[in-house]
Amino acid sequence: MEARILGEFRAVVGKGLITEASQLHTYECDGLTNMRILPQAVLLPTSTADVQAIVRICQREKIPFVARGSGTGLSGGALPVENGVLISLARMNRILEVDLPNARVVVEPGVVNSDVTLRVASHGYFFAPDPSSQSVCTIGGNLAENSGGAHCLKYGFTTTHVLALEVVLPDGSIVHLGSRALDRPGYDLPGIFVGSEGTLGIATKVVLRIVKKPAVIQTLLAAFNSTTEAGAAVSGIIGAGMLPAAIEMMDNLAIQAAEASVHAGYPNCGGLLLVELDGPAAEVEYLMEQVGEICTQCGAWEIRVAQSDAERAVVWKGRKAAFAAVGRISPNYIVQDGVVPRTALPKILGEIERMSAAEGLRVANVFHAGDGNLHPLVLYDRRIPGQEERATELSINILRLCVKFGGSITGEHGVGAEKTTMMGEMFAEPDLETMQLVRCAFDPEHLSNPGKVFPRTRLCAERTGPYQPHPLEVAGVAQFF
Amino acid sequence: MGTHSSSHASIVRPSIAAVEAAWSDLRALVGAEHMRTSMLEDTVDDVLPQMFIEPGNPEEVAGALKIATGAGLQVIPRGGATQMGWGNPPRSGDLILSTRRLNRVVEHAWGDMTATVEAGCTFQQLQQTLAEHGQRLALDPLWPDQATIGGILATNESGPLRVRFGGLRDLIIGITLALPDGTLAKSGGKVVKNVAGYDLPKLVTGSLGTLGIITQAIFRLHPIPRESRTLSFSNTDSGTMNAVVLAIQDCNMVPTGVQVRAGSSSTPEIDLRFEGTAAGCEAQIEQTLRIASGARRIESPADVWNARSTLWSGAEPSVVCKFSLLPAELGTFLTLIRKSSEPLQLPWRLVAQAVGVGYLRLEGNDTGALLSVLQDLRKNLETRGGSLVILRCPLEIKSKMDVWGSAGDALALMRSIKAQFDPTGVLNPGRFIGGI
Numbered sequence: 070m071e072a073r074i075l076g077e078f079r080a081v082v083g084k085g086l087i088t089e090a091s092q093l094h095t096y097e098c099d100g101l102t103n104m105r106i107l108p109q110a111v112l113l114p115t116s117t118a119d120v121q122a123i124v125r126i127c128q129r130e131k132i133p134f135v136a137r138g139s140g141t142g143l144s145g146g147a148l149p150v151e152n153g154v155l156i157s158l159a160r161m162n163r164i165l166e167v168d169l170p171n172a173r174v175v176v177e178p179g180v181v182n183s184d185v186t187l188r189v190a191s192h193g194y195f196f197a198p199d200p201s202s203q204s205v206c207t208i209g210g211n212l213a214e215n216s217g218g219a220h221c222l223k224y225g226f227t228t229t230h231v232l233a234l235e236v237v238l239p240d241g242s243i244v245h246l247g248s249r250a251l252d253r254p255g256y257d258l259p260g261i262f263v264g265s266e267g268t269l270g271i272a273t274k275v276v277l278r279i280v281k282k283p284a285v286i287q288t289l290l291a292a293f294n295s296t297t298e299a300g301a302a303v304s305g306i307i308g309a310g311m312l313p314a315a316i317e318m319m320d321n322l323a324i325q326a327a328e329a330s331v332h333a334g335y336p337n338c339g340g341l342l343l344v345e346l347d348g349p350a351a352e353v354e355y356l357m358e359q360v361g362e363i364c365t366q367c368g369a370w371e372i373r374v375a376q377s378d379a380e381r382a383v384v385w386k387g388r389k390a391a392f393a394a395v396g397r398i399s400p401n402y403i404v405q406d407g408v409v410p411r412t413a414l415p416k417i418l419g420e421i422e423r424m425s426a427a428e429g430l431r432v433a434n435v436f437h438a439g440d441g442n443l444h445p446l447v448l449y450d451r452r453i454p455g456q457e458e459r460a461t462e463l464s465i466n467i468l469r470l471c472v473k474f475g476g477s478i479t480g481e482h483g484v485g486a487e488k489t490t491m492m493g494e495m496f497a498e499p500d501l502e503t504m505q506l507v508r509c510a511f512d513p514e515h516l517s518n519p520g521k522v523f524p525r526t527r528l529c530a531e532r533t534g535p536y537q538p539h540p541l542e543v544a545g546v547a548q549f550f
Numbered sequence: 551m552g553t554h555s556s557s558h559a560s561i562v563r564p565s566i567a568a569v570e571a572a573w574s575d576l577r578a579l580v581g582a583e584h585m586r587t588s589m590l591e592d593t594v595d596d597v598l599p600q601m602f603i604e605p606g607n608p609e610e611v612a613g614a615l616k617i618a619t620g621a622g623l624q625v626i627p628r629g630g631a632t633q634m635g636w637g638n639p640p641r642s643g644d645l646i647l648s649t650r651r652l653n654r655v656v657e658h659a660w661g662d663m664t665a666t667v668e669a670g671c672t673f674q675q676l677q678q679t680l681a682e683h684g685q686r687l688a689l690d691p692l693w694p695d696q697a698t699i700g701g702i703l704a705t706n707e708s709g710p711l712r713v714r715f716g717g718l719r720d721l722i723i724g725i726t727l728a729l730p731d732g733t734l735a736k737s738g739g740k741v742v743k744n745v746a747g748y749d750l751p752k753l754v755t756g757s758l759g760t761l762g763i764i765t766q767a768i769f770r771l772h773p774i775p776r777e778s779r780t781l782s783f784s785n786t787d788s789g790t791m792n793a794v795v796l797a798i799q800d801c802n803m804v805p806t807g808v809q810v811r812a813g814s815s816s817t818p819e820i821d822l823r824f825e826g827t828a829a830g831c832e833a834q835i836e837q838t839l840r841i842a843s844g845a846r847r848i849e850s851p852a853d854v855w856n857a858r859s860t861l862w863s864g865a866e867p868s869v870v871c872k873f874s875l876l877p878a879e880l881g882t883f884l885t886l887i888r889k890s891s892e893p894l895q896l897p898w899r900l901v902a903q904a905v906g907v908g909y910l911r912l913e914g915n916d917t918g919a920l921l922s923v924l925q926d927l928r929k930n931l932e933t934r935g936g937s938l939v940i941l942r943c944p945l946e947i948k949s950k951m952d953v954w955g956s957a958g959d960a961l962a963l964m965r966s967i968k969a970q971f972d973p974t975g976v977l978n979p980g981r982f983i984g985g986i
Contacts, residue, residue: 169800170796170800170877170878171876171906172799172877173876193800193802214745215745215749217743217745221743225716225720226745228719228749228752229716229720233935238963242959243959244959244960244962244963245958245959245960246960248874248935248936248937249876249935250874250875250876250906250931250934250935250937251717251874251906251907252706252717252756252872252874252907252937253874253937254937254939254954254955254957254983255954255957255960255961255964255982255983255984256753256757256761256964257719257752257753257756257757258960258963258964260719260753260755261748261749261750261752261753263749264745264748264749265748265749281799281800281801281802283802283804284802284803304661307661307663308661310684310773310774310775310776311773312772312773348804348826348830349802349803349804349826349830349833349834350833351830351832351833352826352827352829352833355827355830356827408741408743408744409741410659410664410740410741411661411662411663412659412662437743440741440742441662441741441742441743442743475739475740475741476739476740476741476744477739477741477743477744477745477746478746479744479746480741480743480744480745481743481745482745483745484745484746484747488746492746495739495746495747496737496747497736499733499734499735500735500736500737500747501747502735503727503729503733503735503737503750503971504735504737504747504748504750506967506970506971507748507750507753507967507970509970510966510967510969510970511966522747523747
């Protein structure tokens with residue numbers, strides 16, 4: 070990068086400019102570590118004005134930029150672009166305002182997710198989105214990916230809890246999307262911005278909604294001989310008209326990993342179910358009894374109900390540590406994120422088992438059973454030639470299966486850099502072209518996190534009709550991904 | 551050809567031959583029996599479009615839009631026609647496109663708690679189908695027997711259930727949209743949890759048909775509660791009322807309705823609803839009685855959760871508007887309405903939900919007085935992050951006051967979105983915010 074431009078960046082952020090190769094390596098990937106690109110520079114702004122000044126320079130010089138929070142994303146959403154800069158929002162980490170009567174909190178994007186809850190917990194409130202990485206991931210990253218978590222079954226996703234945003238658009242202008250009150254007239258711009266994976270601009274201030282902590286929370290743990298039996302219990306619970314705060318399932322391999330790692334004390338079983346109910350005491354107690362009965366009817370041979378916060382923490386410990394725990398039983402593994410309609414869970418689990426046996430690769434299953442969000446963990450050993458490729462192929466084939474069952478290629482990790490080629494399997498060309506209209510309205514020059522989410526760059530000027538294949542495609546010479 | 555009296559001189563009208571050719575193409579597309587010349591009741595504000603068509607499937611909707619766009623005609627989408635008074639007067643309109651023949655509940659995947667429904671299906675028809683498996687779309691829009699899913703989405707309708715289940719943006723998970731160029735595009739999907747691609751279902755919700763015509767939507771569902779209990783309170787003043795409403799929300803109860811009713815000739819009343827198990831409802835009612843000890847319990851009026859709809863009837867002329875504000879400011883707002891309307895002797899009534907969304911009816915013969923109160927209230931609300939949107943009023947008011955209010959510094963971005971989806975301004979021209 071030209072010294073002239075670096076000088077301009079330095080004038081904005083001072084020491085918050087990193088160009089040393091050794092330091093840049095810290096930022097070469099996010100939680101998806103098999104994709105790495107070294108950015109030209111990393112910038113650490115401390116204010117909206119800084120971000121605006123940086124983006125204006127990028128806009129003038131046509132330098133692509135990528136925003137980053139804590140870098141815990143699992144789809145490569147914060148993967149730098151080769152000829153671009155990385156803008157880390159880690160230093161914009163202040164909680165600006167807490168408005169309890171209206172249940173609103175105003176934060177900068179670098180605030181850590183669980184710090185919001187920590188700040189309001191003494192008043193009985195919490196911030197509902199709870200990705201497993203919540204003790205390190207930032208609000209900015211959460212809103213880029215529209216993060217979920219175990220409790221989104223009842224409480225919704227990040228988008229449910231974001232009311233308004235201050236955003237620096239790719240042209241360097243500052244706009245305010247949404248409002249502190251609901252239903253601001255006009256298009257629902259926070260609705261389209263949240264989950265856009267950093268491709269529409271950079272949020273510099275966020276108005277969040279917080280939720281009152283329920284009167285009572287109880288978590289039931291039930292051990293079954295198989296995930297099929299556990300799955301039947303899930304259907305029974307939903308069928309009885311209940312909406313639990315969370316329903317999580319783990320298969321035997323995932324349980325083994327959790328035990329090896331954090332000694333959660335889980336029973337050694339074929340299918341483990343965690344069901345959390347919350348609400349008024351009288352209601353939770355009554356319904357928890359029913360949940361227990363349904364589990365027993367479906368074959369549960371051990372049931373424990375955790376009532377205190379300490380007991381619940383123990384029950385959740387193994388589940389929350391499950392991804393990392395797999396490292397204890399396999400040198401390498403791929404974390405996948407797919408969704409199927411909940412009733413298709415038994416079928417897809419059977420298929421995954423079959424595919425896993427055929428490939429000779431183990432797959433551990435940890436999933437949000439209430440909403441059909443699967444996290445298959447494909448275990449492999451990089452040292453064995455060809456195994457990484459086969460593991461990748463297997464994990465992609467699992468996603469294809471999700472699409473086949475009417476589901477999605479991602480429930481909460483995002484498309485990022487990892488799954489851009491899968492978008493074409495889930496959506497038809499007119500669907501992708503239509504989404505692109507939004508991109509063109511916000512970022513016609515594709516400067517903000519280019520190359521993410523969509524399979525290929527489309528020029529904004531050409532407002533095309535139905536998709537026309539390129540002559541090279543027709544000739545079989547080239548292929549668009 | 552219907553054109554608003556104050557229409558922009560810059561609108562280039564298509565030639566008569568081009569229009570005739572378009573009518574003929576449209577007739578061939580949807581069948582002559584589904585196309586007619588408009589009648590007086592098809593008027594939108596003071597614009598009477600020339601033709602009315604009713605396509606029979608999503609492809610026909612897209613095809614009709616493509617023909618209209620090609621001929622330079624403007625299209626006004628319509629569902630159950632319950633909210634046609636919404637928005638600013640159209641700059642022009644040639645064709646009313648009704649979605650009423652797209653009226654199927656395509657799929658109720660009750661095991662997955664989702665439903666796929668066509669845009670022209672009435673809300674009531676959808677709910678009746680879902681109830682067969684003990685489920686519902688947790689929303690309570692106005693006039694459910696007439697209002698269609700498409701219209702409800704386009705106007706972002708919501709009622710008392712919002713306090714517990716959120717608005718449409720929290721319930722919609724997938725959409726199919728017909729664009730002016732004839733593209734039929736899907737976004738979202740059939741699963742509750744899905745972050746693949748941009749969230750067009752949210753963008754389209756509340757867009758008043760200005761980006762495309764919704765042909766199908768997919769929703770997440772909730773179980774029909776086993777029990778439901780309502781209780782009501784009367785308060786001496788708006789301060790007590792607001793304190794009770796805030797106290798209810800600041801404890802850990804889970805009401806599915808917290809509503810305030812007030813008016814120029816009555817003291818504020820509060821309605822509360824709890825749903826779930828009988829034990830849960832009873833326990834929460836007990837807790838409520840302790841919290842609301844400063845208020846007097848009254849018998850809940852019949853059909854109280856539909857109270858909002860009564861604001862559409864009464865002495866004329868009148869204005870009905872929707873307001874939004876921060877929940878803690880409802881009491882102050884009531885005082886402001888009193889202060890603003892009393893000197894001008896304008897009777898008013900309102901129904902507000904505790905989430906900070908409410909509906910207000912003002913009555914009076916003096917347009918100037920109505921305008922003065924509306925402007926006063928809007929200014930106050932907008933300063934505090936809220937808004938005031940006029941939903942129904944005499945045309946004279948619309949000519950003097952924008953019905954939407956300010957879009958702030960995001961207006962340019964909204965215009966740019968509109969320009970991408972509808973570059974030649976085919977859909978509902980001028981009816982949306984900022985003249986979009």
